Amino acid sequence: MITFEHVSKIYDPNIIGLDDINVHIERGEFAFLVGHSGSGKSTFIRLLLKEFEPSRGSITVAGRNLQRMRRSTVPYHRRNIGCVFQDFKLLPNKNVADNVAYALRVTGQPTRAIRRKVPEILQLVGLGDKMYNLPDELSAGEQQRVSVARAFVNHPSLLVADEPTGNLDPDTSVGIMQLLYRINRTGTTVLMATHDREMVDKMRKRVIALEEGKVIRDEDKGLYR
Amino acid sequence: MQFRFYLSEAVNSLLRNWVMSVAAVVTVLVSMFVLGLGLILFFNFQDAISDLRSKLEIEVFIKNTATQEEIDALGEEIRAMPEVKSVYFVSKEEALETLRESLEGNEDILDALSGNPLPPSYQITLEDPEQIEEVASRFFDNPVVDNTPGKDPPDGVKYGGETSDRVLRVTTIFMIGGSGFVVLLTIASILLISNTIRLSIFARRREVEIMRLVGATNWFIRWPFVMEGVISGVVGATAAALLVLVANHFLIESVVEKMPFLFNATAVPTFTLTIAIIGGGALLGAIGSTLALRRFLKI
Numbered sequence: 001m002i003t004f005e006h007v008s009k010i011y012d013p014n015i016i017g018l019d020d021i022n023v024h025i026e027r028g029e030f031a032f033l034v035g036h037s038g039s040g041k042s043t044f045i046r047l048l049l050k051e052f053e054p055s056r057g058s059i060t061v062a063g064r065n066l067q068r069m070r071r072s073t074v075p076y077h078r079r080n081i082g083c084v085f086q087d088f089k090l091l092p093n094k095n096v097a098d099n100v101a102y103a104l105r106v107t108g109q110p111t112r113a114i115r116r117k118v119p120e121i122l123q124l125v126g127l128g129d130k131m132y133n134l135p136d137e138l139s140a141g142e143q144q145r146v147s148v149a150r151a152f153v154n155h156p157s158l159l160v161a162d163e164p165t166g167n168l169d170p171d172t173s174v175g176i177m178q179l180l181y182r183i184n185r186t187g188t189t190v191l192m193a194t195h196d197r198e199m200v201d202k203m204r205k206r207v208i209a210l211e212e213g214k215v216i217r218d219e220d221k222g223l224y225r
Numbered sequence: 226m227q228f229r230f231y232l233s234e235a236v237n238s239l240l241r242n243w244v245m246s247v248a249a250v251v252t253v254l255v256s257m258f259v260l261g262l263g264l265i266l267f268f269n270f271q272d273a274i275s276d277l278r279s280k281l282e283i284e285v286f287i288k289n290t291a292t293q294e295e296i297d298a299l300g301e302e303i304r305a306m307p308e309v310k311s312v313y314f315v316s317k318e319e320a321l322e323t324l325r326e327s328l329e330g331n332e333d334i335l336d337a338l339s340g341n342p343l344p345p346s347y348q349i350t351l352e353d354p355e356q357i358e359e360v361a362s363r364f365f366d367n368p369v370v371d372n373t374p375g376k377d378p379p380d381g382v383k384y385g386g387e388t389s390d391r392v393l394r395v396t397t398i399f400m401i402g403g404s405g406f407v408v409l410l411t412i413a414s415i416l417l418i419s420n421t422i423r424l425s426i427f428a429r430r431r432e433v434e435i436m437r438l439v440g441a442t443n444w445f446i447r448w449p450f451v452m453e454g455v456i457s458g459v460v461g462a463t464a465a466a467l468l469v470l471v472a473n474h475f476l477i478e479s480v481v482e483k484m485p486f487l488f489n490a491t492a493v494p495t496f497t498l499t500i501a502i503i504g505g506g507a508l509l510g511a512i513g514s515t516l517a518l519r520r521f522l523k524i
C-alpha cells in the first residue's frame with residue numbers, strides 16, 4: 001500500500017526531516033508511527049499526501065508513484081487517503097453533516113447519495129443525533145469523531161491519522177482508537193502517527209519508530225518503548 | 226459543475242462576511258453609477274455631435290453667366306462623386322426667396338436691387354463629414370463656380386471649414402477623454418472587487434487548506450470565490466442601473482426640455498444601457514475575483 005524507498009527530505013536550510021527511509025506497509029495493515037516531536041512523523045505523512053516533494057528517493061502509494069504524478073491529479077490522489085488530524089480541521093461554519101458531506105461533494109457525488117451516506121457514517125461514529133450541530137458545540141472527542149467520519153465516508157483504501165488522540169483525554173482516546181480499529185477491520189490500511197505510549201502498547205500492532213529522521217525500529221506487534 | 230452547491234457556498238460566504246460584501250457592492254454601485262451617467266452623457270453628446278456633423282454641408286455658388294447646360298453638367302458631376310450623400314439645387318429665385326424670408330419686415334431693402342443678383346447654388350451633404358475639405362477643394366478651380374479670381378481661399382465654395390474642423394476636434398477629444406475616464410473607473414472597480422475577494426480568501430484560508438486535504442480540485446475551491454465576485458458585481462450594478470435610469474428620467478429629461486439642441490431624450494438606449502451596466506458589473510466581479518485568486522490563492 002505504501003512504499004518509501006531511500007526517501008530523504010531536507011528542509012531549507014539543511015534541516016533534516018527524513019533521512020534515507022525505507023518502509024513498506026501492506027494493504028490492510030495497521031501501523032503506528034512513533035517518535036518524539038520533530039522525529040519526522042509529520043514529514044512522513046505530508047509526503048504521503050504529496051504536500052511537498054521528497055529531496056531524494058521514491059514514494060509509492062496504492063500502486064502510484066508520487067514523483068510521476070501530475071499536479072492536476074493530486075486532488076484525486078488525496079481522495080484515496082482519509083485524513084485525521086490532531087486539531088480536527090473541521091470547517092467551523094458548517095454543521096456536522098455538511099462537514100462530512102463536503103468530502104463527498106468534492107468527489108462530485110450527487111446530492112441524493114450524499115443525503116444517504118452522511119447519516120449512515122455519522123451513526124457509525126455515534127453522532128447520529130448531532131448532525132445539525134456546529135463543530136463549536138461539540139466536545140473535543142465528538143469533533144474528532146466527525147473528522148474520522150469525514151475521512152472514512154469515501155471509503156478510502158488508506159486512512160492516515162496524525163496524532164488523532166493528541167488533544168483528547170485517555171477515555172475519549174480509547175473511543176477514537178476503537179473507531180480506527182473498526183475501520184481497519186473493513187480492510188482499510190491505517191497509519192497512525194502518535195506519541196501516546198499507552199495506546200500503542202495496548203494495541204500490539206506494527207510499530208515504526210523514527211528518530212531524527214531515521215527508522216530506528218520497525219516491528220510487528222511492537223511496543224512504544 | 227455543481228452550480229447550486231457553488232452558489233450556496235458563495236451566498237453563505239457573502240452573508241457571513243456581510244460587512245465586506247456590502248463594501249464591495251457599494252463600490253461597484255458607485256463605479257457603475259458614474260459609468261452609467263458617463264454613458265448617458267456620452268450617448269447624448271454623440272447624438273448632438275452626429276446631428277451637428279450631419280448638418281455640415283458644402284455650398285457651391287455658380288456664376289450668373291453660366292449656361293443651363295453648364296449648371297446641369299456640374300450637377301451631374303457632383304452626383305457622380307461617391308462621397309456625396311445628397312445634392313440640392315437652389316435656383317436664383319429660391320435664393321432670393323430665402324433671403325426675403327430671413328429679412329422679415331425689412332423686405333423693402335430688396336426693392337432697391339435691380340433684378341436678382343443672387344447666384345444659383347448646389348447644397349451638398351456628404352456621407353462622411355470628415356471628407357468635407359477634400360470634396361470642397363475639387364470646386365476651387367472649376368470655371369463654372371463663382372470664384373473671385375485671385376482670392377484665397379476661394380469664395381465660391383462655402384463649407385464652414387473652420388466650424389467643421391472645430392466640431393471634429395471636439396468630437397475626438399470628447400471620445401478620447403470619455404474613454405479614458407471609463408477605463409480608469411473600470412480599473413478602480415476591478416481592483417476594489419479583487420481586494421474584497423482577497424480579504425475573503427484570507428478569512429477562509431484555513432478552510433481552503435482543509436478543502437485541499439479532502440481532495441478538492443483547484444476549480445472546486447475557486448468557483449465559490451468567483452461567484453462571490455460575480456454576485457457582488459451584479460447586485461451592485463443592478464442597483465446602479467436602477468439609479469442611472471432614475472437619473473436619466475429626472476435629470477437629463479428635464480435638461481432636454483431646456484436645451485433640446487444638446488440633449489435628445491431618445492438618444493439613450495435605456496434597455497441596452499441597463500443590460501450593459503449589469504453585464505459590466507458581472508464582468509468586473511469575475512475579473513476582480515480571478516485576479517485575487519491568481520495572486521492570493523496558492524493551490
